[in-house]
Amino acid sequence: MIKIVKRDQPSRAIFFFTPVLAIFLTLVAGGLIFFILGFKPFEALKFFFIVPIADKYGFSELLLKATPLCLIAIGLSFCFKSNNWNIGAEGQLTFGAIVSGGVALLFYEQEGFYILPIVILAGAIGGMLYASIPAILKTYFNTNEILVSLMLVYVSKLILDYLVVGPWSNPEGFNFPETRQFSDSAKLPLLFEGLRIHAGIFLALAAVVISWFVFYKTYLGFQMKVSGFSLKTAKYAGYKGKKMIVLVFLISGACAGLAGVGEITGPIGQLHREISPDYGFTAIIVAFLGRLHPVGIIFASLVVAITYLGAETAQIFMQIPKYTGQVFQGMILFFLLASDYLLFFKIKFIGSKK
Amino acid sequence: MHKFLIRSFVSSLVLIFTLTVAAVAKDVKAAFVYIGPTGDHGWTYQHDVGRKAVEAAGFKTTYVEGVPESADAERVLRQLANSGHDVIFTTSFGYMNPTNKVAKEFPNVKFEHATGYKREHPNVSTYAARFYEGRTILGTIAGTMTKSNVIGYVASFPIPEVIRGINSFTLAAQKVNPNIKTKIVWAFTWYDPGKEAEAAKALIDQGADVIAQHTDSTAIVQIAEKAGVYAFGQASDMDKFAPKAVLTSVENNWGPYYVDRVKAVANGTWSQKDTWHGIGDGMVVISDLDSQMPADLRSKVKKLQADLASGKVHSFTGPIYDQKGNLMVAEGKTADDGMLAGMMTYVKGVEGDIPK
Numbered sequence: 001m002i003k004i005v006k007r008d009q010p011s012r013a014i015f016f017f018t019p020v021l022a023i024f025l026t027l028v029a030g031g032l033i034f035f036i037l038g039f040k041p042f043e044a045l046k047f048f049f050i051v052p053i054a055d056k057y058g059f060s061e062l063l064l065k066a067t068p069l070c071l072i073a074i075g076l077s078f079c080f081k082s083n084n085w086n087i088g089a090e091g092q093l094t095f096g097a098i099v100s101g102g103v104a105l106l107f108y109e110q111e112g113f114y115i116l117p118i119v120i121l122a123g124a125i126g127g128m129l130y131a132s133i134p135a136i137l138k139t140y141f142n143t144n145e146i147l148v149s150l151m152l153v154y155v156s157k158l159i160l161d162y163l164v165v166g167p168w169s170n171p172e173g174f175n176f177p178e179t180r181q182f183s184d185s186a187k188l189p190l191l192f193e194g195l196r197i198h199a200g201i202f203l204a205l206a207a208v209v210i211s212w213f214v215f216y217k218t219y220l221g222f223q224m225k226v227s228g229f230s231l232k233t234a235k236y237a238g239y240k241g242k243k244m245i246v247l248v249f250l251i252s253g254a255c256a257g258l259a260g261v262g263e264i265t266g267p268i269g270q271l272h273r274e275i276s277p278d279y280g281f282t283a284i285i286v287a288f289l290g291r292l293h294p295v296g297i298i299f300a301s302l303v304v305a306i307t308y309l310g311a312e313t314a315q316i317f318m319q320i321p322k323y324t325g326q327v328f329q330g331m332i333l334f335f336l337l338a339s340d341y342l343l344f345f346k347i348k349f350i351g352s353k354k
Numbered sequence: 355m356h357k358f359l360i361r362s363f364v365s366s367l368v369l370i371f372t373l374t375v376a377a378v379a380k381d382v383k384a385a386f387v388y389i390g391p392t393g394d395h396g397w398t399y400q401h402d403v404g405r406k407a408v409e410a411a412g413f414k415t416t417y418v419e420g421v422p423e424s425a426d427a428e429r430v431l432r433q434l435a436n437s438g439h440d441v442i443f444t445t446s447f448g449y450m451n452p453t454n455k456v457a458k459e460f461p462n463v464k465f466e467h468a469t470g471y472k473r474e475h476p477n478v479s480t481y482a483a484r485f486y487e488g489r490t491i492l493g494t495i496a497g498t499m500t501k502s503n504v505i506g507y508v509a510s511f512p513i514p515e516v517i518r519g520i521n522s523f524t525l526a527a528q529k530v531n532p533n534i535k536t537k538i539v540w541a542f543t544w545y546d547p548g549k550e551a552e553a554a555k556a557l558i559d560q561g562a563d564v565i566a567q568h569t570d571s572t573a574i575v576q577i578a579e580k581a582g583v584y585a586f587g588q589a590s591d592m593d594k595f596a597p598k599a600v601l602t603s604v605e606n607n608w609g610p611y612y613v614d615r616v617k618a619v620a621n622g623t624w625s626q627k628d629t630w631h632g633i634g635d636g637m638v639v640i641s642d643l644d645s646q647m648p649a650d651l652r653s654k655v656k657k658l659q660a661d662l663a664s665g666k667v668h669s670f671t672g673p674i675y676d677q678k679g680n681l682m683v684a685e686g687k688t689a690d691d692g693m694l695a696g697m698m699t700y701v702k703g704v705e706g707d708i709p710k
Contacts, residue, residue, distance in 0.1 A: 061429050161542055165512060165709065174471060175513045175698055176447060196428070267425035272448060274423040312430050315418050316385075316437060322420050323391070 003348045010343045018342060019289050019296065022335035023303060029331055030324075039320060047317050048310035048328075058309070060195035064267065065305035067197075068093070068259035068276070070297055071204040072283035074211045075255025077292040078248040081215070082224035083231060086249060088134065088149025089256040090280025092127040094156035096257020097264045098163065099126025101271040104186035104264070105168060105179055115185040120203075120261050127257020128250045130156065135249030139242040145249075153280070157273075164271055178272035188266045200262030207255055212294040224248065256280060277308070285333045304329060382620040384408055384612070385439040386417040387430060389446035390545055396570025396589040397544065397606070401445045401468075403590075404608030411613045413620070423448025428456060435460040441619045443612065444468065454478055464624050466615060469515065471695075476626050481611060484632030485515075486522035486694070487662045488604030489566070490669040491640055491655055492586050493526030495601055496534075496564040498651050499584055503533045506557025506565040508574055510544050512708045514697045516568050521701045522669040523566055528703050536704045537562060547573035558583055575600050591641040602655075603641040610636055630691065634663040670694065675702045 030048070031041035053062045072089045079086040100123030107115045134148040164177045173180075188198040215221040223244055227234040234241060263275050286304050290297030311325025386405045390398040398419065405415050416439060421430050427449050434442050435456055441464040444453045450470035457465045457475045465478045473480055496505050505527060509516050524536045537560055539553040551573040554565055558577070564584045567574045572595040578585035579596035587593060587603025611629065618624040631637035640659055643652045661667035670689035674682045676699045683689050689697075700708060 057432075064425070158542075165542075174696060176450075177511055177513070178448075181451075196425075263425055267428060270451070272423065274448060277422040277424050277426060308426070309429075312418060312421075312426075312433060316416055316430075316433060319416075322418060 001350045003350050004345050005348050007344055007346055011346075014342050016291060016296070018339040019291060019300070019336060021339045021342075022289070022332055025335040025339070026328060026331045029335070030328055033324070033327070034320070037320070039318060044314060044318060044320060047314045047320075048324075049306055051317070052306065052309035052313045057195060060192065060197040061309060062302065062305050063197050063201055065308055066298075066301040067201045067204045068262055068279045069283050069286045069304055070301035071200075071207055071259040071262070072256045072280055073286035073290060073297045073301060074204070074207040074294060075252035076283055076287040077211065077290075077294075077297065078214075078224065078251045080228075080287055081292050082227045082244060082248050084135075084138075084245055084248055085146045086131065086134065086149050086252050087146050087284065088131075088151075088153050088280070089252065089283055090276065090278060091149065091153035091156040092130045092253040092256035093260040093263075093276055093280045094153070094160055095130035095260075096123040096125075096127035096253070097260030097271065097275050098156070098160055099123060099129075100257070100261045101179065101182075101264050102163075102168070104182040105271075107183060107186055108180055109183055111183060111185040113185070115183070116188070116265070119186050119265060120258065123257045123261030124254040125257070127253040127255070127260065129253070131249040131253025131256070132246065135246045139245050160271070160275075161273055164273055168271065170270075179270050181270045182265060186265060187269060188262065196267050198262070198266040200258075200266050203258050203262065207258075208294045208298060215294070220244070220247070256283075259283075282329060285329055289332060289336055304332070307332075381414065382440045382616060383414045383416065383438055384616045384619075385434040385442045386415065387421050387427070387434070387442065387444045387446075387449060388417060388419040389423070389448070390420060390570070392417070392419050394545060394570060395572050395592065395595070398445070398570075400589050400606040401443070401608055404612040405443075407609030408612045408616050411616070413616050421449075428452040431456040431465075432459070435463045440464065441466065441616055441624070464615075464619055473626060473628065479615070479627045479629070481627075481629040481631075482515075483606055483608075483637040484630055485604060485606070485638055486518045486669050487632040488638045488640060489519045489523040490526040490662060490667075491658060492566055492602070492604065493523035493528075494530055494655060494658060495586075495647065495651065496523070496566060496584070497527030497529070497531035499601065499647065500527075500531065500534060500564045502561045502563045503531065503535065504561040504563065505534055505536050506554065506560070506562030507536050507538050508550055508553040508557065508565065508567040508569055509538050509540050510569050511542060512540065512698075514695060517700065517708065518694055518697045519568050520704060521674075521697065524701055524703050525670070525674065534703065538704065538706055540709055541569050543569060545570045547571040550574050551577050554578060554585075555581075572596075587641065593641065593644070598646075601644045601647060605639040605641055607637055607639045632662070633659060634665065676700065677702055677704065 031045055034041045034044040052058050076089055100119045103122040104119045134145040137143040137148050138145045164179055168179045170178055170180045188200050191197050223239045264271055286300045290300035307325045307328040311322045314320040315322040388398040392398055392402040405417055409415050418430050421427055431452055443466045445468045447469045450472050453465050453467045454472050454474040457478045461477055467480050469482045470480050507520055527534045537557055539556055541549045541553045543549050550569050550571050554574040554577040557565055558581045565578050566586050567588050570589055572592050575585040575592050575596035578599035584601050585599045587600050589606050591603045591605055593600045668688040672683035672687045673685040676682050
């Protein structure tokens with residue numbers, strides 16, 4: 001007989017085990033879907049998860065893809081840990097890219113070592129400014145940050161549309177919606193000749209280290225944790241809640257803004273309408289899959305990044321519809337949430353004793 | 355002995371070489387990169403119809419759908435170039451820079467970019483269709499069929515391609531009905547059924563009884579069907595989605611061009627080109643004319659179609675005035691391709707301003 005028993009305390013081992021379980025279940029379910037669609041499941045999974053990163057170029061593409069995901073997810077983990085639901089990282093990414101792109105365009109056809117730092121800083125500031133809107137509205141007017149931050153995503157995309165169609169469009173570009181190409185000094189340096197992986201990865205790694213330090217070694221990290229468990233306790237302990245809300249949103253916005261900078265000054269090299277394939281939203285999955293832990297997020301961003309690459313490879317070599325990549329991302333989140341059940345309940349096998 | 359070995363080695367090398375060359379010449383593989391899903395019944399759907407024509411002509415093809423114009427496009431292109439494809443068609447404007455970038459690294463692979471203008475390397479061609487010719491036909495029909503004299507037009511982005519379409523449409527409508535007004539709603543999307551439907555509703559509320567569109571979904575014709583107004587299909591024959599509303603469609607017919615170019619690669623006769631084909635070359639096709647249209651209109655349209663194909667009629671024949679009344683094209687003259695390619699002003703009779 002099987003009996004489901006509530007745990008006295010959420011299991012810590014299970015806490016880090018469930019993401020692995022979720023990935024495993026996703027692979028099984030994915031294989032099953034491939035089988036139903038009439039593809040050989042193991043071959044399909046091979047093209048999905050192994051072939052894309054089997055060579056140097058593929059591996060660099062994996063890192064390129066994981067960089068913005070990791071950066072944004074680290075930022076989001078500050079918010080999520082402290083019970084602030086910033087769903088609008090995509091908007092903060094877009095606005096950061098707008099500000100840094102605008103600065104990069106100011107330096108059009110200029111060269112100089114000082115340009116890139118200014119461009120990067122501008123992106124972080126842009127992201128912070130944009131994240132401050134839901135934060136301030138939440139602290140002073142008690143608005144729902146989920147709605148505000150989400151709606152601002154669409155606003156930011158419209159602003160970007162307006163700029164690249166109108167005032168910032170390339171004067172030699174026949175009015176097509178794109179800006180001029182940035183000068184080399186405004187672009188992140190490539191790490192290896194012939195590969196697209198760029199210096200932006202160091203921003204992500206720095207974010208990982210800093211966040212680990214803040215989470216586990218500072219008073220702020222402790223405050224965030226307490227607020228995450230119980231807002232009432234935090235209040236009772238006398239924490240200045242408002243200040244912290246604004247701070248975590250600013251950190252989150254800066255990270256998303258930097259991710260935007262990495263895209264436009266890295267592989268894209270200009271502003272146009274589509275600078276991110278919804279990294280800001282996918283990073284939410286990454287943050288939870290990584291258990292809001294800096295190291296977990298590194299692994300999670302790599303896993304999710306591969307679903308993007310794998311979908312392309314699977315379509316090229318096996319004609320599997322590319323949108324299966326999104327199905328995989330959805331399944332990972334679904335199985336993660338489902339297996340979180342195990343955190344609070346355990347399954348007991350009870351023998352038929354007399 | 356030594357000589358024999360060398361000779362056999364050389365001859366086998368030659369043999370392998372000829373075999374490889376023969377194999378390559380026969381097995382030309384074409385790849386297609388799509389911005390949307392193949393099931394959009396619009397832009398991407400029609401490119402995929404073209405791809406199937408290439409398959410039917412005996413070539414192998416690969417496609418990747420839903421490739422964003424973000425940093426991802428470059429990776430997909432490089433992967434296709436790296437995996438034995440000889441010619442790659444990139445079917446959205448936003449692939450322009452990645453196409454040229456990857457083309458530089460793969461000089462032996464041919465690249466064909468739709469609707470762009472950059473051909474930075476000898477292995478990059480560009481192609482586009484003179485859709486404005488189709489819109490001359492639609493304008494003629496709209497101007498005749500409207501009763502309210504208000505024609506709605508759902509536009510995507512204020513780029514020359516779209517402005518040109520609005521102008522060509524309006525000029526043709528004015529020719530048959532000098533009282534018409536063209537009202538524009540900018541949807542700022544190529545494909546978003548929700549937004550497109552909203553735009554169509556807004557236009558119908560403003561009294562439009564014929565709706566034209568320069569966006570790709572079937573939402574607009576379906577709204578028109580419900581509201582009991584006329585509409586035109588875009589990119590593919592959308593009659594089955596709104597049998598009462600759709601009077602005709604302008605179809606993008608890429609197949610002949612694709613087959614032609616892939617064959618050219620197979621024969622080794624491919625060379626860089628900038629192609630801009632219209633009704634005459636069959637790249638722009640007018641679907642069946644609906645029987646709700648009076649017989650004399652239908653025969654008029656048929657004749658106009660033939661005249662556009664033969665070049666006897668040009669969509670932009672003077673005198674053409676802009677909104678302020680300045681002369682754009684003098685009487686008896688036609689607009690040249692340079693003017694068409696950079697067209698960023700409305701003609702007289704279009705309402706509103708181009709968003710800046």
